[in-house]
């Protein structure tokens with residue numbers, strides 16, 4: 001069969017900006033406080049069920065102009081399941097969400113650097129931040145779509161793609177838990193110096209996003225703030241199919 005031509009993303013055509021508007025109406029006071037306390041926060045109902053299924057459909061229908069590569073996780077020891085990296089230009093809705101989300105998270109990124117005794121240096125706009133990635137030779141798109149079937153899982157990891165790294169990332173659950181899959185929970189671990197690691201399970205509904213630390217975050221101890229290492233992964237999918245979109249703000253080398 002001939003490969004079908006790349007299709008435009010039919011997610012509520014003309015409403016690509018709706019998710020960015022929903023972002024603006026999140027409780028950012030709560031989100032910022034939870035990020036400081038736990039290194040993770042949930043943004044409820046960022047995408048509608050129709051937007052979720054529209055986007056998830058891209059996994060099968062998107063051609064080489066949508067995705068730049070596919071990774072079969074077992075081949076790299078990353079777990080079981082697969083994912084595809086989007087190529088630039090990103091689907092309009094994801095591009096707008098990524099840009100808008102950066103704008104909401106940059107204050108936390110700069111605050112975290114200040115807590116760790118670093119000079120806060122993240123620019124206010126994502127466009128400027130991408131220029132910084134490009135100057136460091138990081139030019140490839142990192143947003144991705146992940147697809148897990150029953151039995152699949154994602155080993156604990158950190159999404160670093162070069163020296164330039166934004167400290168927060170987001171994952172959006174496109175599938176409906178219980179209806180479309182069981183199991184498959186987003187899990188975070190926090191590796192505290194000279195202590196046992198702390199696990200967190202992040203409950204997500206369809207269309208919810210989790211924002212969390214990419215690799216480390218500041219934690220207040222008895223002698224000021226120190227850096228704790230964070231990793232994320234996904235527990236085994238017990239039944240059904242689970243699809244997510246990952247939004248990472250740095251480009252890849």
Ligand SMILES: O=C(O)CCC(=O)C(=O)O
Nearest residue numbers: 146171186234244245246
């Ligand atoms: O599927 C998930 O919930 C996690 C995906 C992930 O590792 C990522 O977006 O970086």
Ligand SMILES: [Fe+2]
Nearest residue numbers: 157159232246
């Ligand atoms: Fe990841």
